[in-house]
Amino acid sequence: MNTITTVRELRQLLDEERKAGRRIGLVPTMGALHAGHLSLVRRCVSENDVCVASVFVNPTQFNDPHDLETYPRTPERDAAMLAEAGCRYVFMPSVDEMYPETDTRVFNLGTVATVMEGAFRPGHFNGVAQIVSKLFAAVEPDRAYFGEKDFQQIAIIRAMVRELGLRVEIVPCPIVREADGLALSSRNARLTPEGRQVAPAIYRTLTESRALVDTKTPDEVKAWVTERLNAVGGLRVEYYEIVDSTTLQPIHAWADSPEPRGCIAVYCGEVRLIDNISYK
The missing domain is CATH 3.40.50.620 (HUPs)
Known part of the structure; x- marks a missing residue:
């Protein structure tokens, strides 16, 4: 090399x-x-x-x-x-x-x-x-x-x-993840031990939100994810958007996009983490 x-x-x-x-x-x-x-x-x-x-x-x-x-x-x-x-x-x-x-x-x-x-x-x-x-x-x-x-x-x-x-x-x-679901990122090295314990809640919550598609609108799912994560000590959601995978514009009904994707940015202490999940 x-x-x-x-x-x-x-x-x-x-x-x-x-x-x-x-x-x-x-x-x-x-x-x-x-x-x-x-x-x-x-x-x-x-x-x-x-x-x-x-x-x-x-x-x-x-x-x-x-x-x-x-x-x-x-x-x-x-x-x-x-x-x-x-x-x-x-x-x-x-x-x-x-x-x-x-x-x-x-x-x-x-x-x-x-x-x-x-x-x-x-x-x-x-x-x-x-x-x-x-x-x-x-x-x-x-x-x-x-x-x-x-x-x-x-x-x-x-x-x-x-x-x-x-x-x-x-x-x-594809995203590569730790065994507990945390998306691999160079910034993970900056997480405190306490932050590393709570950070996997991001992907876990996104995964759980998939079960809500049949009963909630995209806006309601956004609110649910944001509320759940903000309730976790040490986490603060900067944004969570459910968008069309191609245009990246927010959708308000699941029928608005053939490939909806949820994209999130969360502060874990001072470290800013991003992740995303498909709702298809």
């Missing part, structure tokens, strides 16, 4: 791979890797000739400076895990390498960017589009792999790909 820190070197190496007729897959990450990331890497390895993983904590997608400062960073451990998973190239650039000058681009991402995370984290998705577009330009992957825990982010990246006319297949991959 090669660890690369510059765009120039990465492009040179991947140009040689393309000349040899090899298909390239990309797994963008912000590091602090866990089994969820590795599931993306292994799928990328199995479906492509070359797997590239990026490890870069992107400053432009953080609207909270404290969140950026405290985001876990474990580069040596990440590199070892990626090598074991079969990754061919690891791209670990500096901030100056990715942003030699300020990126002033503003993307037209449509209504998928205005709800949920877009409403509560202004500028976040534009930052995501900035860095992912830069990674796509550097790697020129045939496929790129993203976890469905960040369900809205996948819609954002697809909107960005359409806007820029890129030829890359976006591959969504």
Whole structure:
């Protein structure tokens, strides 16, 4: 496995791979890797000739400076895990390498960017589009792999790909969970022992809410989930929305969407966790 820190070197190496007729897959990450990331890497390895993983904590997608400062960073451990998973190239650039000058681009991402995370984290998705577009330009992957825990982010990246006319297949991959249901996240490392005890209530409550579909409207299910979780000590719901899986717009009757999905953000102490569940 090669660890690369510059765009120039990465492009040179991947140009040689393309000349040899090899298909390239990309797994963008912000590091602090866990089994969820590795599931993306292994799928990328199995479906492509070359797997590239990026490890870069992107400053432009953080609207909270404290969140950026405290985001876990474990580069040596990440590199070892990626090598074991079969990754061919690891791209670990500096901030100056990715942003030699300020990126002033503003993307037209449509209504998928205005709800949920877009409403509560202004500028976040534009930052995501900035860095992912830069990674796509550097790697020129045939496929790129993203976890469905960040369900809205996948819609954002697809909107960005359409806007820029890129030829890359976006591959969504299922959420990987702990045995107690907690969605794997790099931020889980910041949970206190008490927080780790109560955090699984998020997925448990979402799962239980599926049984209400036949008797309650989406708005009533939203209220039920929110009330139940806010009653758990240490948890505070920032938002819970039941939306159409494609448009990400809220629905008010189950018939309004062929694939309803519930998307949630919950503070567990000071740590912000997100999750989602299908109501299909």
